Amino acid sequence: MRALMALSTAFTCGLALFLLIYVLAKGLPNITWNLLSTKPSYLTGNIGILPDILNTVYIILATLVIVIPLGAGAAVYLTEYAQNKKLVSVIEYAAETLSGIPSILYGLIGMLFFCQFFGLSTSLLAGALTLVIMNLPTVMRTTQESLKTVPQSYREGAFGLGAGKWRVIRTVVLPGCIDGVITGCILSVGRILGESAALLFTAGFAHALNGFFDGLGSAGASLTVALYIYVKEQGEFQVGFAIAAILMLLTLLVDLLAALTRRYFQKRRSQ
Numbered sequence: 001m002r003a004l005m006a007l008s009t010a011f012t013c014g015l016a017l018f019l020l021i022y023v024l025a026k027g028l029p030n031i032t033w034n035l036l037s038t039k040p041s042y043l044t045g046n047i048g049i050l051p052d053i054l055n056t057v058y059i060i061l062a063t064l065v066i067v068i069p070l071g072a073g074a075a076v077y078l079t080e081y082a083q084n085k086k087l088v089s090v091i092e093y094a095a096e097t098l099s100g101i102p103s104i105l106y107g108l109i110g111m112l113f114f115c116q117f118f119g120l121s122t123s124l125l126a127g128a129l130t131l132v133i134m135n136l137p138t139v140m141r142t143t144q145e146s147l148k149t150v151p152q153s154y155r156e157g158a159f160g161l162g163a164g165k166w167r168v169i170r171t172v173v174l175p176g177c178i179d180g181v182i183t184g185c186i187l188s189v190g191r192i193l194g195e196s197a198a199l200l201f202t203a204g205f206a207h208a209l210n211g212f213f214d215g216l217g218s219a220g221a222s223l224t225v226a227l228y229i230y231v232k233e234q235g236e237f238q239v240g241f242a243i244a245a246i247l248m249l250l251t252l253l254v255d256l257l258a259a260l261t262r263r264y265f266q267k268r269r270s271q
Contacts, residue, residue, distance in 0.1 A: 123220075
């Protein structure tokens with residue numbers, strides 16, 4: 001069994017290293033300043049991914065602005081205020097179920113609900129709202145588990161000093177669980193970076209260069225959607241590998257930030 005586990009570990013690590021090295025070796029030589037700083041032009045044949053990079057940033061910002069208050073607020077209510085434990089367990093089960101739904105179903109529901117019912121049409125805002133629903137369980141569960149790590153004696157001590165419920169949560173509980181909130185946000189960013197199926201239905205695949213507010217109201221392709229378009233529709237495999245390398249580097253950066261953040265707050269809490 002020990003040899004079998006060692007073999008499984010070696011196979012998993014080797015596969016991950018192979019994918020990492022293969023994508024970076026194929027993609028890094030194709031990353032140029034012209035690719036990163038220009039928009040595509042069908043008249044001149046120029047290929048640029050600047051609109052796709054900006055669209056990705058817009059979607060991340062819009063999603064986090066909405067999902068952080070919703071997820072953290074739901075976690076605070078379930079942990080600190082909710083008295084009905086059966087209701088809490090039902091909500092937690094529903095959140096875990098939402099985490100396992102395929103993203104293409106989120107895209108279909110987002111297209112029917114946000115694009116058609118609410119009249120947002122195909123836009124980055126519709127894609128961001130769809131990603132809010134996808135990432136809400138992640139932020140809520142990580143914040144909730146972090147809230148549970150705050151010692152009950154901290155709450156009792158604050159109550160003993162005459163502080164009210166909301167003041168205890170705002171000044172004692174939330175500062176003690178900030179690492180969970182930040183970790184949930186970073187994990188959400190990683191999931192947003194890798195999402196393509198849901199955005200194909202809701203955000204579209206236009207390569208338009210817009211400002212933040214104009215971009216939210218119009219269709220636009222994220223980096224993952226642009227990767228699909230360039231490879232599947234246009235056969236630009238070099239550009240596809242370049243975008244894949246950028247996405248992989250961004251994912252590694254997000255994972256590194258998550259690990260450093262968790263370590264920083266753990267060290268700060270132990271002190």
